[in-house]
Amino acid sequence: MRDTWASRESWVYECLNCLTTWAEEFQVTHTADGHGGEVVAYSHEGYPCTTPWADHVCPNCRCQNVTTFPATRRRRQAEAHPQGADDLELVFRLRRLHAW
Numbered sequence: 068m069r070d071t072w073a074s075r076e077s078w079v080y081e082c083l084n085c086l087t088t089w090a091e092e093f094q095v096t097h098t099a100d101g102h103g104g105e106v107v108a109y110s111h112e113g114y115p116c117t118t119p120w121a122d123h124v125c126p127n128c129r130c131q132n133v134t135t136f137p138a139t140r141r142r143r144q145a146e147a148h149p150q151g152a153d154d155l156e157l158v159f160r161l162r163r164l165h166a167w
């Protein structure tokens with residue numbers, strides 16, 4: 068007997084060429100593989116598709132240089148840190164390496 072359950076995931080895309088952002092929602096079907104793992108299949112608008120993070124084209128400029136991340140995840144970790152803290156961290160790292 069195979070266990071199957073479904074969930075939904077929202078993914079956000081950003082074109083690195085023209086900076087267009089958009090979101091798409093996927094239906095995710097999880098099926099137990101009988102060995103303690105699970106097989107995950109994605110579909111979009113009712114049609115099976117590849118993984119949400121592969122093969123995306125910007126709807127605006129058709130560029131394939133697109134970055135993606137789940138909508139639930141923090142957008143950019145670096146934005147949480149002020150620039151000065153990063154510089155300080157770099158100084159400490161360089162000192163540890165005796166580069167200074």
Ligand SMILES: [Zn+2]
Binds near residue numbers: 083
């Ligand atoms: Zn674009």
